[in-house]
Amino acid sequence: MKSMRAVLVATLAIVGGLSACGGERLPPKALSDARDEFHRAKTGIAIQFDPTDVHEADLALQRANQAWGDDPDDPNTIDLAIVAQRKAQIAEAEAQTMKSQRDAEEAKRQLQELMSTQLLSARGQLNQTKQQLEAEQRAAAEQRQRLEDLERKLKDARDTIAKIAAVKDDERGMVITLQGEVLFSTGKWDLKAGAMAKLDQIAEVLVGKEQPMVVYGHTDNVGTHDMNMDLSQKRANAVRDYLVSRGIPQDLISAQGKGPDVPVSDNGSIEGRASNRRVEIVVQPKKS
Amino acid sequence: MVMRMAKVAIASVVLIACGASLPPPSDDWAAAQADVGRAQSGGAPSVPDAKLHLQLAQEDLQKSKDLMDKDNKRAASLVALARVEAQLALSLAKAASAQESAQQAQQDLQKAKGN
Numbered sequence: 001m002k003s004m005r006a007v008l009v010a011t012l013a014i015v016g017g018l019s020a021c022g023g024e025r026l027p028p029k030a031l032s033d034a035r036d037e038f039h040r041a042k043t044g045i046a047i048q049f050d051p052t053d054v055h056e057a058d059l060a061l062q063r064a065n066q067a068w069g070d071d072p073d074d075p076n077t078i079d080l081a082i083v084a085q086r087k088a089q090i091a092e093a094e095a096q097t098m099k100s101q102r103d104a105e106e107a108k109r110q111l112q113e114l115m116s117t118q119l120l121s122a123r124g125q126l127n128q129t130k131q132q133l134e135a136e137q138r139a140a141a142e143q144r145q146r147l148e149d150l151e152r153k154l155k156d157a158r159d160t161i162a163k164i165a166a167v168k169d170d171e172r173g174m175v176i177t178l179q180g181e182v183l184f185s186t187g188k189w190d191l192k193a194g195a196m197a198k199l200d201q202i203a204e205v206l207v208g209k210e211q212p213m214v215v216y217g218h219t220d221n222v223g224t225h226d227m228n229m230d231l232s233q234k235r236a237n238a239v240r241d242y243l244v245s246r247g248i249p250q251d252l253i254s255a256q257g258k259g260p261d262v263p264v265s266d267n268g269s270i271e272g273r274a275s276n277r278r279v280e281i282v283v284q285p286k287k288s
Numbered sequence: 289m290v291m292r293m294a295k296v297a298i299a300s301v302v303l304i305a306c307g308a309s310l311p312p313p314s315d316d317w318a319a320a321q322a323d324v325g326r327a328q329s330g331g332a333p334s335v336p337d338a339k340l341h342l343q344l345a346q347e348d349l350q351k352s353k354d355l356m357d358k359d360n361k362r363a364a365s366l367v368a369l370a371r372v373e374a375q376l377a378l379s380l381a382k383a384a385s386a387q388e389s390a391q392q393a394q395q396d397l398q399k400a401k402g403n
Contacts (some may be wrong), residue, residue: 076365086341086372093379100386107393114400 030081031068034061037088046091049098053091060084157205164198173211173284176202180219180235180277189234191242199239203246206283212252215240216280220273221260233257239279312356313364320349320367323374331381338380345373 027035038061041047041054064080071077158174161167166177183195191199206213217232217239236255244250265272324345332338348370355363 076362079365079369083368083372086369086376090372090376090379093376093383096383097379097386100383100390104386104390104393107390107397111393111397111400114397 025072027068028072028078028081030078030085031064034064034081034085034088037085037092041088041091044092044095045099046088046095049095050091053087053094057084057087057091060087157209160205161202164201172214172282174282176281176283178239178279178281179274180279181274183239183279184235187231189231189238191238196242199242200246202281203243203248206243207247209283209286210249210252211283211286213243213248213254213281213283215243215253215255216262216282217255217257218262218264218276218278218280219260220276221263221267222273225259229257229259231257232259235279239281243281310360310364312360313352313367314356316364316367316371317349317352317356320345320352320370320374323371323378324349327374327377327381330378331385332377335381335384338377338384340377341373341380342377345370345377348373 026032038057041057047054060080061084064077064084067074067077067080158167161176168175168177178195178198182198183191185192215236217234217236219228219232221228233255234257236257240253240255243253260267260276263272263276264278265275267273267276324342327338327342327345332342348366352363352366352370355366
């Protein structure tokens, strides 16, 4: 390669020298190459991106053309032609650089845009998930609060009732037991004044709970079974009717006389018989 | 052999053509050397096209040096040639590097689009 251009230059110089006395001559190859290269620069991306260097190449080409016109045998003419060609090539290479830089910037810009879009979308999804989670947590907390409130109310109700009557839980629900002596006179089924005061308090607690309840009347085993059944039913009815009069919905409360059939104590003693004479209000769990 | 023939041919033509005495192009020569240095550090040796023109620049620079004070006009012409060869070498190296960066950026973009 080193010698290639030297040979080319020498050949042209020799040819130029030999034909110095001839008539119209063709321009040396270096000059026509320079013209071709300039034409490419002038019509390609070079003029679009790097007009300054194309102008430089234009000036160099004019000098080469001028030199060839002035003295075709001057070897510097060839150099000037090569200079012009190189300047056109420089313009093209510089333009290529600028175009590549612009392409790279455009690709980077698009990448940036794409990534921020993806980021935004991911952030949006994250927010949505977070909001859903918060809503679920809020709902769970509210549900927990409602349950706590309900439990507390039930406990309060139970505590209130426990002050005036015996309260226990069995498989039927909460059982409030009122002793017969407190509610009724012997053989009667109309409520005593004191009984009403107690039932008022019980009704007050149970109103609005919407829990179904059954009032059971119980007797001891003194007297006939039929008579006891009848008495216990009437007493249960009396309690039920009174509770209804205090606001317990009629369709939630029923009354049942059990007579002497469900004793809680031995009927052989006075105390045992007293225990067996009773009214039970069974508050069942709320139907849901 | 060929080189020597070429040199003889050039020298004979030059000797006939120019007799005018000019000062040696020392400043331009230094500038051309700086251009060669820039092309070398600008990556020209690792880009085939650029390497070729870098070699031509060095060759012209050497020839110019040899002619200094013998034929200053010719020496100046070769220095001018050396400068554009070196400048072209740098431009080509830059273009190759810029093109590589653009391809890389395009690849990055396509990869991101694929995700």
